Amino acid sequence: KLKDIKTPPDATRGRKILGLVCWLVATARNALVVLVTSFVAFYYDQRGQRPFILTGTVKSGIPDFQLPPFSTVLPGGGGPNGTSPVQLGFTGMIEELGASIALVPIIAVLGNVAISKAFGGSGINPTRELVALSLSNICGSFFSSFPVTGSFSRSAVNHASGVKTPIGGIYTGALVLLALGVLTPYFQFIPKAALSAVIISAVIFMIEYEVIRPLWRCSKRELIPGAVTFVLSLIVGVELGLLAGVLTDLAFVVYRTARPLLTVSLANTTPGAQYILIRPNHSVIYFPAVEWVRNVTSKAIKQHGNIPVVFDCRLVNEFDYTAATGLQMLRKELEKKKIPLIVYGSSSEVRKLLQETLKSSLLEVSNDEELETLLQELSSAEGGKHELREVVAPLLSSNRTPPIAEIELS
Secondary structure, three states, X not given: OHHHOOOOOOOOHHHHHHHHHHHHHHHOHHHHHHHHHHHHHHHHHHOOOOOOOEOOOOOOOOOOOOXXXXXXXXXXXXOOOOOEEEEEOHHHHHHHHOOHHHHHHHHHXXXXXXXXXXXXXXXXXXXXXXXXXXXXXXXXXXXXXXXOOOOHHHHHHHHHOOOOOOOHHHHHHHHHHHHHHHHHHHHOOOEHHHXXXXXXXXXXXXXXXXXXXXXXXXXXXXXXXXXXXXXXXHHHOHHHHHHHHHHHHHHHHHHHHHOOOEEEEEEEOOOOOEEEEEEEOOOEEOHHHHHHHHHHHHHHHHHHOOOOEEEEOOOOOEEOHHHHHHHHHHHHHHXXXXXXXXXXXXXXXXXXXXXXXXXXXXXXXXXXXXXXXXXXXXXXXXXXXOOOOOOOOOOOOOOOOOOOEEEOOO
């Protein structure tokens, strides 16, 4: 880049001047493109020719400070021909906007946070972005401003122009006020093609096409939200495309929560007692996963017979109430088949929730020795209820037979 070329300290006067000119041209390149093309458009306009599509006139001046309007006039839609203006009150404005009242702010926040992370790095606080966006719109409503939100194109132009800190917003705001007060008659000569060229030149470097190949090799699933965002952004706009991409990725998150990775194996104790070991590989079990766990358990029982089921909770740090209720329903289903359900190695938080939810005795162990003892008691007893075992959960060393079946989400 021209602006990054360093001039040696011992360079000649002419070379230093040339370096300064190159730096100015590179830094102000976007403004120079707009100025030069505006002069060309003005030259043709003075001769009665308009070979370019121009920006057009904009009303000059700053709007007065006043309360936001609580009524408006639509340009058409009334009368016998549907072309007469329509007066809408506050209720009519809300009905006209419909779901956009909620959708537009959500899209604005998502877009603003995405822009901030794209150009500001990882040190972004979404809450601050939301507060700044809200205050800007509240204050702007008293000056009849457009809805305030971030813009990928304008932010890219700002970034490409060398802006590094938020103080660039002061210069941008000053130029906007200057343009509204003084330069509005001259801004009408800016060709739209020049503005498009500036925006395209700034945004094109944001396309990270090099990530497609590693994603295709390692995680094809992650390409789907990206493809949805890209296609819909071209068809319906960046805001809706971004929202669709977020919702698509959220759907995958919910699906993985509902279908956690479960390892199902047929294990043996030292005396030779067999049991079905179900080990969730997720740290949390939430309510969407309840039905999946029940189905996996039922399939394992059909395959291996009516033998004890051990639910390994060593990797589970959190249960929610609905998941615990689902585990209770699973225990009742197994009791009807005379199959005991044993909870293995649960944390104190999980154990407390299970005790409060089940409201009855729970078979629980925390190490291999207790599991072997409990299985021997169950094999020697015919039915009956077992009291809850209060144990301390130490680190467990497991020398079990390898899993004979694994059920996982591909």
